[in-house]
Amino acid sequence: MKRAVLKLKWGGLRSLLPSISTPSAFTQLFLPRPKPSQITLESLQRDSSLLTSFSPLLHSLPFSTTPLPNLHLDGVIEDGESSDGWEEEDEGVEPQIGDGGDGGGVVLGDVPWGERTLSVAREVLLQFGDDMDLYAFKTSPRGYIYVRLDKISNKYGCPSMDEIENFSSLYKKRLEEIGEQGEISEDLAVEVSSPGAERILKVPDELDRFKEMPMRVCYVEGEPASKNKEKDGVFMVESVETESEHCVWKLADVRENRDAASKGRLLSRKQKDWRLRLPFGMLRKVTLYIEL
Structure with a gap:
């Protein structure tokens, strides 16, 4: 197993700020809105909610007006990890319904292990009850698995960081088990995320669910x-x-x-x-x- 990445898009971050208390709860936090060259510790300090939520991380870095040393195009990397070698989805591509990303749906990319890894994801989800669902699932020929979880009871459909981390841990463990049995490749990478607050809705199924929101x-x-x-x-x-x-x-x-x-x-x-x-x-x- 290459590694698991926990990803929370900007919209999801805004809805979950009160539940985030420490940066050690996740491997990566992605902040796609601002350009990396524009983000400094001073700019983060200007947002009191971010400063409160990420104070353990901010206090561990030298305060300056220069861009954060570990802030890459994709976000803040914990423990000095590099995102080099990690295949990222195209952030510049407009989401489309059923694209396996923020448009939801399942896209297996014609990989031989796609169906098996999808079935395992659904098996793991059963441990979270009826309040958690699979919003999107996508695999790539290079061995990457992208999972987006949907929390039914959350206003935006965004799971907490603890729930995302828990699913990622259980899913990764199960993939390692079947990988050792030869059912799938052992060299797979997993990214687990929330759909993002500006998610594409399924029509008509989700219109009533989110009817109280613009x-x-x-x-x-x-x-x-x-x-x-x-x-x-x-x-x-x-x-x-x-x-x-x-x-x-x-x-x-x-x-x-x-x-x-x-x-x-x-x-x-x-x-x-x-x-x-x-x-x-x-x-x-x-x-x-x-x-x-």
Whole structure:
């Protein structure tokens, strides 16, 4: 087994800050939002929540205005580990539904050990009860396994760092066991992560689950859909009509939908009364929306 990596995307980090008390609970913490050259200890100190959560790590490093010495393109590396040799997913590629990454789904990449490693992941998940599910699973020909866990009871679907670490440990141990029996290669690497707070939602299955949260909705109107320009907006689910395969949306009360000249006022009465009814087939992509 090469090594296991615990990965929490920026959106997931924001939702889990209160539960993170020490950097020793994970191997890697990825911060994809800022560029590495722009991140310094001073910039981290300016975010009190990050400083509180990662104070053991920050206090162990010299304070300066230079970029963090162990901060690579992918994030903060604990214990001086290098990310060299680790195959990273393309962060610049827009997630697509069913891509095995942040778009969810299963992609086995035609590797002979894909089905077996997937079945083992599902076996391990049984130990976590009904509150944990597999959001995405992907393998690569180079021997990498990417697992994204979905916690049903969490507002964003993000497991805690302890849960991610526990799954990673159990999964790695089980893979080593079947590797020793010759069922799969012993030279596999595992990355376990949360889906990220701005996850792509399954339509219509997850619309009701996240109906209390604003969503970025990409859609088309009219017939035929292929000849209409794609639109998008930040909405909330009003209702899901399963039998007719339609959903009704209303404007989310977020900064993007407010009048820029209103100086922080809430939505107008006209905006509050606005509704959009769309068939499921007209929805191109729906993701959770996080207002920064």
